[in-house]
Amino acid sequence: MFTNDRTKMRKVFTDAWQKHQNRQPMEPLEQVIANILEQHPEYQKLMKDPQAALDKDFTPEGGESNPFLHLSMHIAIQEQLSTNRPAGITGLHQQLMMQIGDPHEAEHQIMECLGQMLWEAQRANRMPDEKDYLDSIKALVHKGS
Numbered sequence: 602m603f604t605n606d607r608t609k610m611r612k613v614f615t616d617a618w619q620k621h622q623n624r625q626p627m628e629p630l631e632q633v634i635a636n637i638l639e640q641h642p643e644y645q646k647l648m649k650d651p652q653a654a655l656d657k658d659f660t661p662e663g664g665e666s667n668p669f670l671h672l673s674m675h676i677a678i679q680e681q682l683s684t685n686r687p688a689g690i691t692g693l694h695q696q697l698m699m700q701i702g703d704p705h706e707a708e709h710q711i712m713e714c715l716g717q718m719l720w721e722a723q724r725a726n727r728m729p730d731e732k733d734y735l736d737s738i739k740a741l742v743h744k745g746s
Contacts, residue, residue, distance in 0.1 A: 611655050611669055614638075618648035630676075637675045640705050644668040674712045687731035693738045700745040714738050 604610050614634055620627045621635035638644060647654045647668060659667035685691040690711075698707040714737040722729040 608655050612651070614669060614672060615648050615651035615654050618645070619651070622649070633676060633679065634672065637672055637679075641668070641672070644672070671712075674715055675708055678708050678711055678715060687735055689735055690738065693735065693742055696742045697738070697745065700742070710741055711738055714741065 613630070617627060617631035617634035618638055619625075620631055621638070627635065638648060647657075659665040659669075681687070681690050682694055694704075694707055694711060697710060698704050701707050701710070714734055717737060718729050718734040721733070
């Protein structure tokens, strides 16, 4: 899945959704993608039309968020949670999830922190700061308690 080719990367998502819809055997990553897409009905129509999905530009100017970025961030967060990296994220997610009552919404809130960390790192031309990332998630947890 790791590629700089936008079309190939997007095809992983559309193929996973097509396999899911057709009840075909799927690789583990494809199962993760299908599970995330099940929670995002707003993206399912796009995935049903692979050519449109592969070619479409999603621009803030057009008032659109990029569904592939959103889905990829879910995958990144789920990977972080499964490995507890950065150390402590799993516990913070559990606390946030208990406050909110919805694991998917907890991921969405963590996603805001992840996006902020990545934006700041890119803007400053440096590596992402895991400590700042965890601190921002801790702030969410404390805000909700």
